[in-house]
Amino acid sequence: MIMIFGIPGPLLFGQLLLGLINGAFYAMLSLGLAVIFGMLNIINFAHGALFMMGAFAAWMLLNYFDIGYFPALILAPLLVGAFGIFLEKTIISRLYKLDHLYGLLLTFGLSLVIEGLFRNGYGSSGMPYRIPSLLQGATDLGFMFMPNYRGWVVLAAFVVCTATWLIIEKTSLGATLRAATENAPLVQAFGVNVPRLITLTYGGGIALAAFAGVLAAPIYSVNPNMGSNFINTVFAVVVIGGMGSILGSIVTGFGLGVIEGLTKVFYPQASATVVFVVMVIILLTRPRGLFGKAA
């Protein structure tokens, strides 16, 4: 067996893979938060609840309509994204003229309502969601056995994050979006429908969270608290990365997942807090965050 720093190779790589998976979720969630914050200037506290809704949407599609994993991977984000657009149109858009903190408080209230409703309907014990048969089993990579589904999650998250980055940085739609983030009235003067752009951005960010939720469904049990377990760490990730850059939030998300995985190998007691420790170090040395722009 290969030993690395006195640790058996398969154990190390196994934890690294787990770290990458957590990192994939951090990256997708913090990416959505960053995109929404850029456009709407609100911190979407309901992000975790909508992530959970994505997982539940997949579970419901399977159990009520007999729609499998792969169609759910498309359908659930569309459904939850549409719900997000509805929320933006009806309530969130009323707060744009107010202090940013009110947006945070409103979405926090929203997350309480959503999680409470799901807890009433489905209890908090959680329900299993089976890995699709195509992705069951494991592959021998030579240095470790990799469960296929876990590899798929990392791959899918990576593709989606890259696609989001490409859309925002390399397409004309993305250019309009970035321009509207910088100076909305000017972009509107050029004839761009900025309010619609804002609505779509919110919907897109939510769809990203829901996509992450579907990916998470077979790994963690589908339960109403799955979002809030993640979201506090994601906020730390956002503070570390800074919300200025899309690429920054992706890199920070994956990076912190890996750091967390490694901590689990070398010093398991600290694995829950290591992200926060990194946040403290970053705040002491680079208060704007790794990729943050000047305020």
Added chain:
Amino acid sequence: MFGFSRPQFIAFLAMLALIIVCPFVVYPVFLMRVLCMALFACAFNLMIGYVGLLSFGHAAYFGMGGYVTAWTMKVWHLDASIAILLGGVTGGVLGLCLGYLAIRRSGIYFAMITLALAQMVYFFCLEAPFTGGEDGIQQVPRGHLFGFIDLSNDMTMYAMVACVFLGGFLLIHRIIHSPFGQVLKGIRENEPRATSLGYRTDDYKLIAFVLSTSLTGIAGGTKALVFGIATLTDVNSSTSGEIVLTTLLGGLGTVFGPVMGSVVMVSMENYLAQFGAWVTVTQGVIFMFCVLAFRRGIIGEIGNYLKLKL
């Protein structure tokens, strides 16, 4: 005295009268819970209402204050006054460390950093041996006050809790209306201008934060003593959210708002407790309603109607 205006003084007398009369009509343990939460909310309001910084992690100081008071009472058998004071010191020291980090950013980032740091404290409490993990510290004796007043009687305990609350309430009011408090309000309104006038705004914010967390620790310690238990619930982020809602509902930046908010919130929790998760849903709905249509809060609206600053 204490910088009360005439209407505020009348309102204060009314509150004082209610504090004295209520235990003869209402269950005192319920009232003690209200008073502990009210002190917690007043301390929280010092940050959001007068410095303009939303701390989303105040449960950390509340819970840690509770743990330290409970632990020192149970293991060291200290005097109740000293144990509660130690709870306050814990809140203050923790607030100094975490606040030093958090005030490096403002606005939304401040909220996220305080939330994340409180989450770290929560994980610490989950793992640390002295907190008892999931069980918490149970069967904490109420002990004696100043060595000779037995606190096991609910009415005696109530009198002490009422004194702690009134002391904290008046202290906060004094702070807000001192020259120091005026500078805080100046920072809230326009930080760059306060800086250009020569104030070290970061120092002011940090001092206000430490004052707020110390009083929060005292509130947590008192609550732990009243119920004889300190658990993870008090360090949990849901408690942080609850106190934000309490203050918002009563009225951000009003003197009596947090007190009114905690009366409503604690009663609501009491009556809704049988409906399980509906408490969370109701709280969420109230949260959204307050933000969308009721931003002044109960006391703020009353004050606006009467054209008074309450």
